[in-house]
Amino acid sequence: xxxxxxxxxxxxxxxxxxxxxxxxxxxxxxxxxxxxxxxxxxxxxxxxxxxxxxxxxxxxxxxxxxxxxxxxxxxxxxxxxxxxxxxxxxxxxxxxxxxxxxxxxxxxxxxxxxxxxxxxxxxxxxxxxxxxxxxxxxxxxxxxxxxxxxxxxxxxxxxxxxxxxxxxxxxxxxxxxxxxxxxxxxxxxxxxxxxxxxxxxxxxxxxxxxxxxxxxxxx
Amino acid sequence: xxxxxxxxxxxxxxxxxxxxxxxxxxxxxxxxxxxxxxxxxxxxxxxxxxxxxxxxxxxxxxxxxxxxxxxxxxxxxxxxxxxxxxxxxxxxxxxxxxxxxxxxxxxxxxxxxxxxxxxxxxxxxxxxxxxxxxxxxxxxxxxxxxxxxxxxxxxxxxxxxxxxxxxxxxxxxxxxxxxxxxxxxxxxxxxxxxxxxxxxxxxxxxxxxxxxxxxxxxxxxxxxxxxxxxxxxxxxxxxxxxxxxxxxxxxxxxxxxxxxx
Numbered sequence: 001x002x003x004x005x006x007x008x009x010x011x012x013x014x015x016x017x018x019x020x021x022x023x024x025x026x027x028x029x030x031x032x033x034x035x036x037x038x039x040x041x042x043x044x045x046x047x048x049x050x051x052x053x054x055x056x057x058x059x060x061x062x063x064x065x066x067x068x069x070x071x072x073x074x075x076x077x078x079x080x081x082x083x084x085x086x087x088x089x090x091x092x093x094x095x096x097x098x099x100x101x102x103x104x105x106x107x108x109x110x111x112x113x114x115x116x117x118x119x120x121x122x123x124x125x126x127x128x129x130x131x132x133x134x135x136x137x138x139x140x141x142x143x144x145x146x147x148x149x150x151x152x153x154x155x156x157x158x159x160x161x162x163x164x165x166x167x168x169x170x171x172x173x174x175x176x177x178x179x180x181x182x183x184x185x186x187x188x189x190x191x192x193x194x195x196x197x198x199x200x201x202x203x204x205x206x207x208x209x210x211x212x213x214x215x216x217x218x219x
Numbered sequence: 220x221x222x223x224x225x226x227x228x229x230x231x232x233x234x235x236x237x238x239x240x241x242x243x244x245x246x247x248x249x250x251x252x253x254x255x256x257x258x259x260x261x262x263x264x265x266x267x268x269x270x271x272x273x274x275x276x277x278x279x280x281x282x283x284x285x286x287x288x289x290x291x292x293x294x295x296x297x298x299x300x301x302x303x304x305x306x307x308x309x310x311x312x313x314x315x316x317x318x319x320x321x322x323x324x325x326x327x328x329x330x331x332x333x334x335x336x337x338x339x340x341x342x343x344x345x346x347x348x349x350x351x352x353x354x355x356x357x358x359x360x361x362x363x364x365x366x367x368x369x370x371x372x373x374x375x376x377x378x379x380x381x382x383x384x385x386x387x388x389x390x391x392x393x394x395x396x397x398x399x400x401x402x403x404x405x406x407x408x409x410x411x412x413x414x415x416x417x418x419x420x421x422x423x424x425x426x427x428x429x430x431x432x433x434x435x436x437x438x439x440x441x442x443x444x445x446x447x448x449x450x451x452x453x454x455x456x457x458x459x460x461x462x463x464x465x466x467x468x469x470x471x472x473x474x475x476x477x478x479x480x
Binding site for chain 1: 271272273302306309310312313314316318320321322323324333334337338382383386
């Protein structure tokens with residue numbers, strides 16, 4: 001008979017790493033999403049070009065390759081990252097590229113008329129964005145951001161390939177040591193699901209809070 | 220003799236291959252109430268949008284309150300205006316839109332106080348006091364804490380008028396402000412504007428299809444067709460005794476469509 005308690009704590013340690021990756025990766029993704037999403041709407045060509053290049057590059061290549069590149073190739077350029085740093089960087093940049101298009105789409109969905117009202121009221125470009133456009137665009141972004149965050153959570157599994165001891169990595173360890181696949185992989189299946197469910201619950205709560213003032217109606 | 224507050228000199232406006240305004244010139248006197256009428260697509264709304272800097276011009280010059288709107292002096296040269304110049308010029312001009320364009324995420328009061336607080340550095344308490352005075356004037360003081368979605372079209376438009384007035388512009392532009400309203404709500408907006416016209420010396424430009432209102436409101440009426448001023452004069456001349464055939468045809472159609480003159 002196998003004593004599972006030691007293995008379970010191993011898996012829970014992995015869950016902590018996965019959680020850490022998800023939170024830090026999402027934070028980076030959020031920053032990148034706004035930088036690149038708003039960058040694509042800039043009136044300066046160079047900013048638009050940079051943002052577009054970033055988005056197309058990270059959407060167009062595999063997260064797996066990106067991770068390996070960050071972890072194994074960057075050291076040749078003199079930049080050595082810990083597995084955690086590499087994981088956060090690759091995941092954040094990858095998901096941020098998708099998020100950027102969400103930001104751009106939501107901002108564009110706020111009609112031209114709102115922008116014209118701002119011009120007539122003589123608000124500066126920054127004030128328009130900060131006080132009028134973004135407060136209305138943010139609730140539109142949330143459902144897709146929720147999707148992206150869950151994708152990122154599930155994407156964290158690839159970091160096990162660069163020896164980061166996340167949920168999936170630990171399950172592999174347990175499997176190798178016990179020869180049992182069912183228990184470790186069912187356990188992490190449930191843990192991934194619970195974490196994803198927590199994300200979508202939190203996002204729904206946030207969405208309700210944000211749209212309350214809008215009353216779900218637009219003029 | 221009052222001097223012109225707006226001088227439009229030979230402006231051209233093209234949208235791609237389409238020329239909307241082709242060498243238009245006109246002056247507006249300080250304090251004048253001007254009505255722009257004419258068929259759809261005749262360029263009258265475009266003029267308001269150009270004055271509000273919502274559209275650029277393809278050629279010509281506009282002077283507002285003694286300064287070039289789309290150009291600025293750089294040494295001896297006149298160069299295209301930058302954002303800072305436009306920002307300064309926009310302080311002189313306010314606009315009310317056909318579709319109100321209120322901010323749906325802000326209550327009525329915040330809709331009005333936002334711009335004075337952000338662009339003029341007015342303290343919140345002062346901005347709110349002024350906003351309440353304006354809301355009182357347009358008969359909307361009891362709705363200060365409502366959001367736009369809870370208001371009728373006429374109410375929204377009265378709030379939009381108060382919002383534009385809060386910045387105390389010298390010139391107010393009204394772009395078909397009753398066109399999107401149900402007929403029974405038109406009167407409440409027009410009566411606010413009549414009072415405004417009577418009580419202030421603000422310069423007002425009005426694009427409208429309400430001929431009866433234009434008649435009552437305006438010192439001068441301009442009839443536009445295909446980007447040109449076909450006829451202009453005092454309202455009683457234009458509406459009772461139009462000289463141009465195109466003006467006559469237009470007014471006949473409007474009357475046939477059931478509009479009051």
